[in-house]
Amino acid sequence: MLVLGLQGSPRRNGNTRFLLAAFLEAAARRGARTRLLSVPEADIRPCRELGVCEKRGTCPIRDDLAREGYGLIREAEVVVLASPVFFYGMTAQIKALVDRCQVFWARKYRLRLADPRRATRRGFVLSVGATRGKNLFEGLLLSARYFLDAIDAPLAGSLLYRGIEGPGDLARHPAVRGEVEAAVEELLAPLRRRRRLLFLARQDDGIGPMAAALAGHRAAAAWEVHSAGLEPAANLRPGVAEAMAEQGIDIGFQRPRVLEEALAEGPPDVVVALDAAAAAARLEGAQHESWEVPALEAEPPGRLRDALGPRVEDFLGREAGG
Ligand SMILES: Cc1cc2nc3c(=O)[nH]c(=O)nc-3n(C[C@H](O)[C@H](O)[C@H](O)COP(=O)(O)O)c2cc1C
Structure with a gap:
């Protein structure tokens, strides 16, 4: 924070x-x-x-x-x-x-x-x-x-x-x-008092920022949400901020972060891996899960956003329930 x-x-x-x-x-x-x-x-x-x-x-x-x-x-x-x-x-x-x-x-x-x-x-x-x-x-x-x-x-x-x-x-x-x-x-x-949630991908230039924005938008009072990449990226991919803007969510000034920057916020309680590269990473003390989501290169950002929405809802519901 x-x-x-x-x-x-x-x-x-x-x-x-x-x-x-x-x-x-x-x-x-x-x-x-x-x-x-x-x-x-x-x-x-x-x-x-x-x-x-x-x-x-x-x-x-x-x-x-x-x-x-x-x-x-x-x-x-x-x-x-x-x-x-x-x-x-x-x-x-x-x-x-x-x-x-x-x-x-x-x-x-x-x-x-x-x-x-x-x-x-x-x-x-x-x-x-x-x-x-x-x-x-x-x-x-x-x-x-x-x-x-x-x-x-x-x-x-x-x-x-x-x-x-x-x-x-x-x-x-x-x-x-x-x-x-x-x-x-x-x-x-x-x-x-919030738990810390980290969305991890190979690069923090699309899927992670979208998932983090959706989760933050829905549950910022319960979760301190971050996203990060294993490798650096210069900017968000074209169309990513626009796809979120279609739902009224502003990530227009966001820039990709690497894992070290996200860890400076404190250790995450939960790590959600969004691709195969991230699924191989293990952070000590954190609960891990991997989501099967289409690769950003293969899908327009709007479709990916729509695929992420139910996953985010499901995650928040599961965690709130138990
Ligand atoms: C250009 C200027 C205008 C000021 N106007 C006011 C004012 O309207 N009312 C007031 O109580 N103090 C006013 N002050 C005094 C400052 O608010 C005061 O010295 C304050 O402690 C300065 O804070 P600083 O040390 O963080 O710069 C003014 C000072 C300056 C230089």
């Missing part, structure tokens, strides 16, 4: 960085994989309202968001937006990222696509401000809430600190560490 922190403060040793680092450390201690994207140091350009995303669900601006950020935002199960209050809103740097996530808004509301794990994805907000007014965080929270809705990671909670101005102010706050621990525990507890 990936917890992604989006860091919005331009200050090198600022309060937001301190707060987000504490949050990610608490998540890592609970077994989550964590990733920090420090937006002011990244090449992330503002939205130019070109209108491409509204039609195609992609953005033609080539920067770090296109190269890696969109994929990370989709891969994460928890997305943490962290920013100081600048003029009652978030910083310009992180607002640029938020605006560019109109891509996700368009995929969700124009193209009617949903993240396969939308039932379990969560958003969280961390913020600090110098003053103490009642409305200090209202502007930032309103933007953040709509951003998190657009990326299918609805706002689950926030930690907001008033009267924080100088670089070391928050580190001296008496309660912050305990509050971070409590918030992370509450957020991750239901996600950590």
Whole structure:
């Protein structure tokens, strides 16, 4: 399970960085994989309202968001937006990222696509401000809430600190560490109780991502679902994301993973082998099963998706039943 922190403060040793680092450390201690994207140091350009995303669900601006950020935002199960209050809103740097996530808004509301794990994805907000007014965080929270809705990671909670101005102010706050621990525990507890399911194939470029998306879509609350390949692959095969999109499931930003990457999520409880190469692999401590499914080269992705659906249903039913 990936917890992604989006860091919005331009200050090198600022309060937001301190707060987000504490949050990610608490998540890592609970077994989550964590990733920090420090937006002011990244090449992330503002939205130019070109209108491409509204039609195609992609953005033609080539920067770090296109190269890696969109994929990370989709891969994460928890997305943490962290920013100081600048003029009652978030910083310009992180607002640029938020605006560019109109891509996700368009995929969700124009193209009617949903993240396969939308039932379990969560958003969280961390913020600090110098003053103490009642409305200090209202502007930032309103933007953040709509951003998190657009990326299918609805706002689950926030930690907001008033009267924080100088670089070391928050580190001296008496309660912050305990509050971070409590918030992370509450957020991750239901996600950590799940069993881990890994779909394994020779390459993670089609059948595995489809099976994982179907299983995640149906049962993300019970299973942390991953897919991986024994050999690397550059991209999903043509037509795979489109076949899932026909059912409203968005895997458009997914990239193939190798087994080592999937194992970094923690040991799987169940491994489902999707071809002969994967059936020969054995992971210690995991329950194994092999599914007879047609090879992707032999079938159009839509047919394969339809063949996988009942297998996924059967698996989830069997496991839920006993
Ligand atoms: C451009 C700018 C605008 C700010 N606007 C506000 C504001 O509207 N309200 C407020 O309470 N603090 C405001 N601040 C203060 C910061 O929120 C405060 O110093 C915060 O601790 C900075 O967080 P950081 O250390 O993570 O960068 C502003 C600071 C800057 C530089």
